[in-house]
Amino acid sequence: MSVAEPRRIVLLRHAKADWPQVADHERPLAERGRKDAPVAGRRLADSGFDFDLALCSTSTRTRETWKLAVHELPHRPKTVYEERIYDASPGELVAVLNETPEDARTVVLIGHNPGVHGLAEVLTGRADAGARDRMTRRGFPTSAFAVLTFDGPWKTLEPGAASLDDYWAPSE
Template sequence: MSVDTPHRIIVLRHAKADWPPVSDHERPLADRGRHQAPAAGAWLADSGINPDYVLCSTSVRTRETWKLAVHELPKRTRRTVFEERIYEASAGEIIEVLKETPEDVADLILVGHNPGVQNLTEVLAGDVSIGDELTRLRQGGFPTAGLAVLSFEGSWKSVEPGVARLVSFYVPPQD
């Protein structure tokens, strides 16, 4: 794949989590989250987005979110990597993980947590978005099971602040 080939980074915040008496890392999805995650997957499928590579935090809620979302896609992803560095990561730390993506990957989905996913989306997009997507993100936040689709040209090693543009921002029903 050429370094000039457009790439997409699809950022998915985990669906709504429950608050049982367990460590934060072990928190499962709440009932609402078990409805949100497939809705996020259906939105991806309806949008024609079927990522070939997945970077997913190791937390229970992110793994459950991806497991429910992926069942809505028309085909399986080529590779899923459960990456502990995404849990509680800053935008800069996530960018360092993204730079390790194999160059033959066109579309990558990152399943993570706030505030990291919102900060990552804002940092990568800078001030560039299609329509009012960036304004909606900044005003409304990045809700559970929300999805941001960013596009950029260049190699994965060239991922840095301002390199992408935000082309879509999906917010599933929050009830």
């Protein structure tokens, strides 16, 4: 594959989490989250994305979100559970993406706010007007995802380098 082919990044926020008396990292999904995660997975499947790699935070709620969403996809990509995604800033998330193997064309990153929403905003240099309007209006609620594309190798991904092509959030 040529590095000149566009790369796709799907930024997926974890589904709705519960608030039991546990450490934040260990919070499980709430009932609504267990319902919304497969819906997000079906929406991703309907989009026709063939993910080469999933980068998932190590938190309980992100791992549970991905487990429920990935069952809706026609192909299960290689999944890497990455500690650096938990509580990461947009800059830290860019650094993780910069390390993506060059043979990966389409990557899904399953993470947390405010990092995921901030990353979508930081990477976006160009945008589909409808996608930008929906993301601005809705913010980045649980189970939402943004689809971005950029040209070049992963190590060149930087602020403003991507196009926001789509945005989806579940109905409240």
